[in-house]
Amino acid sequence: MKSYNVIIAGVGGQGIILASELLALAAMEAGYDVKKSEVHGMSQRGGDVVSHVRFSEKVYSPLIEQGTCDLILAFEKAEALRYLHYLKPGEGVVVMNDLEIIPLPVTAGEDTYPENVEETIRNYANLVVVDAIKRAKELGNPRVANTIMLGVASRFFDIPEDVWIRVISNRVPRKTIEVNRKAFQLGRSIS
Amino acid sequence: MRLLLSGNEAIARGAWEASCHVASAYPGTPSTEILENIAFYKEIKAEWAPNEKVAFEAMLGASIGGARALVAMKHVGLNVAADPLMTSAYTGVNGGFVIISADDPGMHSSQNEQDNRIFARFAKIPLLEPSDSQEAHDFVKLAFEISEKYDTPVIVRTTTRISHAKGIVEVDDRKEVPIREYRKNPEKYTMIPAYARRRHEILENRLETLKNLSNSIEINRIEEGDNEIGIVASGIAYQYAREVFPEATFLKLGMPFPFPDDLFRKFSSMVKKIYVVEELEPFIEEQIRILGFEVTGKEKIPNTGELNPQIVRKALKNEDLQGIPVQKSVKRPPAMCPGCPHLGIFFELKKKRINVMGDIGCYTLAVLPPIESIDTTVDMGFSVSSVHGFNMARGESSAKKSVAVIGDSTFVHSGITGLIDIVYNRGFSTVIILDNHTTAMTGHQPHPATGRTIRGEPTKKLDFVELARAIGVEDIHVVDPHDLKATRKALKEALNYPGPSVIITDRPCVLLPDEWKKLQKNPKKVVDQELCQGDKCGNCFRLGCPAIVWKNGKAFIDPLLCVGCDLCIQTCPFDAIHPEDET
Numbered sequence: 157m158k159s160y161n162v163i164i165a166g167v168g169g170q171g172i173i174l175a176s177e178l179l180a181l182a183a184m185e186a187g188y189d190v191k192k193s194e195v196h197g198m199s200q201r202g203g204d205v206v207s208h209v210r211f212s213e214k215v216y217s218p219l220i221e222q223g224t225c226d227l228i229l230a231f232e233k234a235e236a237l238r239y240l241h242y243l244k245p246g247e248g249v250v251v252m253n254d255l256e257i258i259p260l261p262v263t264a265g266e267d268t269y270p271e272n273v274e275e276t277i278r279n280y281a282n283l284v285v286v287d288a289i290k291r292a293k294e295l296g297n298p299r300v301a302n303t304i305m306l307g308v309a310s311r312f313f314d315i316p317e318d319v320w321i322r323v324i325s326n327r328v329p330r331k332t333i334e335v336n337r338k339a340f341q342l343g344r345s346i347s
Numbered sequence: 348m349r350l351l352l353s354g355n356e357a358i359a360r361g362a363w364e365a366s367c368h369v370a371s372a373y374p375g376t377p378s379t380e381i382l383e384n385i386a387f388y389k390e391i392k393a394e395w396a397p398n399e400k401v402a403f404e405a406m407l408g409a410s411i412g413g414a415r416a417l418v419a420m421k422h423v424g425l426n427v428a429a430d431p432l433m434t435s436a437y438t439g440v441n442g443g444f445v446i447i448s449a450d451d452p453g454m455h456s457s458q459n460e461q462d463n464r465i466f467a468r469f470a471k472i473p474l475l476e477p478s479d480s481q482e483a484h485d486f487v488k489l490a491f492e493i494s495e496k497y498d499t500p501v502i503v504r505t506t507t508r509i510s511h512a513k514g515i516v517e518v519d520d521r522k523e524v525p526i527r528e529y530r531k532n533p534e535k536y537t538m539i540p541a542y543a544r545r546r547h548e549i550l551e552n553r554l555e556t557l558k559n560l561s562n563s564i565e566i567n568r569i570e571e572g573d574n575e576i577g578i579v580a581s582g583i584a585y586q587y588a589r590e591v592f593p594e595a596t597f598l599k600l601g602m603p604f605p606f607p608d609d610l611f612r613k614f615s616s617m618v619k620k621i622y623v624v625e626e627l628e629p630f631i632e633e634q635i636r637i638l639g640f641e642v643t644g645k646e647k648i649p650n651t652g653e654l655n656p657q658i659v660r661k662a663l664k665n666e667d668l669q670g671i672p673v674q675k676s677v678k679r680p681p682a683m684c685p686g687c688p689h690l691g692i693f694f695e696l697k698k699k700r701i702n703v704m705g706d707i708g709c710y711t712l713a714v715l716p717p718i719e720s721i722d723t724t725v726d727m728g729f730s731v732s733s734v735h736g737f738n739m740a741r742g743e744s745s746a747k748k749s750v751a752v753i754g755d756s757t758f759v760h761s762g763i764t765g766l767i768d769i770v771y772n773r774g775f776s777t778v779i780i781l782d783n784h785t786t787a788m789t790g791h792q793p794h795p796a797t798g799r800t801i802r803g804e805p806t807k808k809l810d811f812v813e814l815a816r817a818i819g820v821e822d823i824h825v826v827d828p829h830d831l832k833a834t835r836k837a838l839k840e841a842l843n844y845p846g847p848s849v850i851i852t853d854r855p856c857v858l859l860p861d862e863w864k865k866l867q868k869n870p871k872k873v874v875d876q877e878l879c880q881g882d883k884c885g886n887c888f889r890l891g892c893p894a895i896v897w898k899n900g901k902a903f904i905d906p907l908l909c910v911g912c913d914l915c916i917q918t919c920p921f922d923a924i925h926p927e928d929e930t
Contacts, residue, residue, distance in 0.1 A: 167679065168681070171770050174460055177351075177513075180513060181351055184349070184351050184515055189515060190351070190512045190513075190514070190515060191479070191512055191513065192512065192513045192514075193508055193511065193512035193513070194511065195456075195507060195511060197379075202679070202681060202682045202684075202893055203679055203680060203681035203682075204679040215514075216586040216587075216589040216590045217586045217589070217590040217655075218479075218508055218512035218513075218514070218583075219587070219654040219655045219656060221506065221590070221655070221657045221660070221668055222657050222667075222668060222669035223657075223667070223668030223669040223670050223671070224668055232676045234676045234679075235676070237674045237675075237676045238674070238676035240671055240672065240673075240674050241669050241671045241672060242669075243671055244670075245670030245671055246670075248519045248671075258896065259677055259678065259679040259680075260680070260682055260717075260893055260896075261677070261678045261679075261680065262677060263717075263896035263897045263898075264716065264717060264888075264897065265897070266678075266716070267678045268677070269677050270674070270675060270676055270677060276674060280671045283673075296409055297727050315441065345886045
């Protein structure tokens with residue numbers, strides 16, 4: 157059984173917690189031991205949010221050690237950069253939403269938004285950039301952007317597609333099951 | 348059945364299975380979800396209490412009354428409940444009594460990172476420390492058993508990484524335990540000195556019996572590996588140490604107090620070198636050193652902040668797996684929400700350079716730029732009591748430029764007695780109750796002034812105006828903090844009033860579903876770029892509304908973030924901001 161360390165990162169309100177819940181449930185359904193960890197409390201208030209998801213035969217620490225992460229799923233570009241040092245040098249994957257959310261300190265002139273994010277990441281990792289919001293709008297529902305992102309990331313894990321579809325269908329509103337299934341499959345086809 | 352549960356969900360599930368009859372708490376990160384989840388089980392009477400002391404006492408009362416009772420709180424909540432805690436060790440219990448203390452190493456959402464394991468030793472009651480969700484579930488059940496068998500309250504201590512991390516839990520069904528008979532027994536439950544002296548003897552004897560239990564209980568165990576390194580650990584630190592030393596021999600402590608002396612002696616004879624891996628205080632290490640053993644612990648492992656596997660690896664193996672350098676990202680501090688009702692009052696306080704004694708809640712964020720309006724934050728209720736002391740120190744004129752700000756839930760928790768102090772001692776201080784109709788910071792729990800119970804049922808609503816009047820406050824103002832003119836007027840009058848004043852800023856949190864829906868109907872606001880004086884003014888920016896951003900030296904309102912309130916319109920001296928439909 158393979159071992160996976162996955163970081164899901166983004167900004168409060170982007171749905172990081174739900175995405176990590178779906179990944180953890182899919183891993184559990186697929187027979188892995190799984191632990192996931194994130195910090196609640198400030199997440200609604202525009203701060204950065206990160207979730208660690210680990211699955212393998214047996215998981216001890218719920219936190220991923222720096223230098224051991226297999227995949228970063230980033231819903232925002234600067235957030236991908238923030239956790240880059242967690243990746244396994246040379247063999248890590250970054251699946252990144254093509255989105256910049258500018259925080260208050262930048263508009264206040266106290267900080268600058270990082271430049272050349274994609275080039276920096278490519279120096280250290282395999283990068284897949286996804287224009288998830290645009291793709292989601294094409295499917296008719298901008299809210300399924302996260303499901304597209306999960307679909308892209310899902311190709312890197314040994315979890316059967318039917319397990320994913322079952323877990324997602326159980327967790328999303330009934331009316332959106334079909335569009336979420338399509339979004340997941342669209343993501344899974346992106347390389 | 349196997350479920351993916353957080354530690355807090357697992358505690359709730361374990362309590363339900365253990366036939367917990369009653370449970371109470373005051374919300375506090377990282378403990379909040381325990382009672383929220385317990386409230387889903389209809390067999391358990393669940394309540395939010397006004398504060399942790401009340402919750403603790405209510406549950407000790409329920410235990411004396413024969414029920415299996417659980418009280419949950421964050422680490423600093425146990426400070427509030429420390430008074431009944433210390434003496435509950437003397438009285439013991441009738442029905443099982445379990446105290447959950449959820450500590451916050453690293454202070455993700457707290458004002459300090461005290462290690463509450465020390466409370467167990469201080470109060471002389473047994474301590475269980477789960478290291479994952481499965482153990483959180485199992486240990487709560489075990490805690491009820493220990494509590495009843497040994498006639499003692501039991502502390503189950505989690506940390507943020509236990510409470511909020513999720514793992515797979517094998518769950519069971521509820522096994523109903525009847526409410527125990529209540530027999531009057533003042534020598535056990537009435538702690539007058541004569542009876543308390545006897546109970547203290549009983550407590551010391553009980554501790555000896557519990558030490559035997561600690562030596563034999565299955566959750567304190569030796570996990571045999573190679574004999575070079577032996578590691579003693581409990582709680583989440585066990586998982587980190589396991590990660591870094593998969594090959595070592597472990598003394599895994601699920602019950603670190605009373606300390607299992609004999610088990611430790613056996614363990615020490617099996618290994619050449621002993622490491623103690625624990626977060627925060629050298630709680631286990633000290634107990635080992637008392638036995639006369641040399642171990643490596645806090646000389647290598649930091650006693651500040653949260654641990655993680657790389658800290659343990661670096662400290663004990665001098666290894667670092669990180670290969671990619673840390674990249675410069677961007678600061679993303681949490682901010683108050685767009686349209687937050689607190690923005691208005693802080694805008695006025697900042698403008699007048701008022702000294703602001705702060706308290707615990709979302710509004711503590713007003714200490715950060717660009718609002719920068721809070722002078723102090725210490726604990727729940729500190730604002731009200733301390734503004735009185737501050738004004739005592741600085742004289743009557745200080746009351747004209749100093750206020751306390753305290754949220755509605757926090758005021759009920761610990762602000763009322765402070766206000767009584769101001770009135771009783773003929774103070775002049777102004778107390779501002781930021782009434783957003785909820786406990787916002789911890790995720791919108793109801794409280795006594797909301798008129799709703801934990802399950803949303805209607806109940807008597809605490810009326811702040813009537814309360815302030817009953818306390819003896821004569822100068823009382825109720826204002827909508829989205830009306831800056833009215834807010835300004837109330838502030839001016841209250842500060843100049845020759846006596847105690849109370850201002851209630853009355854507007855629901857923007858994130859409350861009803862309020863959110865209402866605001867969505869309002870037109871978004873836009874800035875006329877020609878009228879905006881930009882850098883020369885910056886007035887609207889000082890509101891600290893995250894929807895207002897700076898573009899090319901001018902204000903710009905992010906339409907995705909704007910909730911459609913009109914606070915910013917009132918701040919603009921050039922009438923540059925208006926609703927979008929009036930473009």
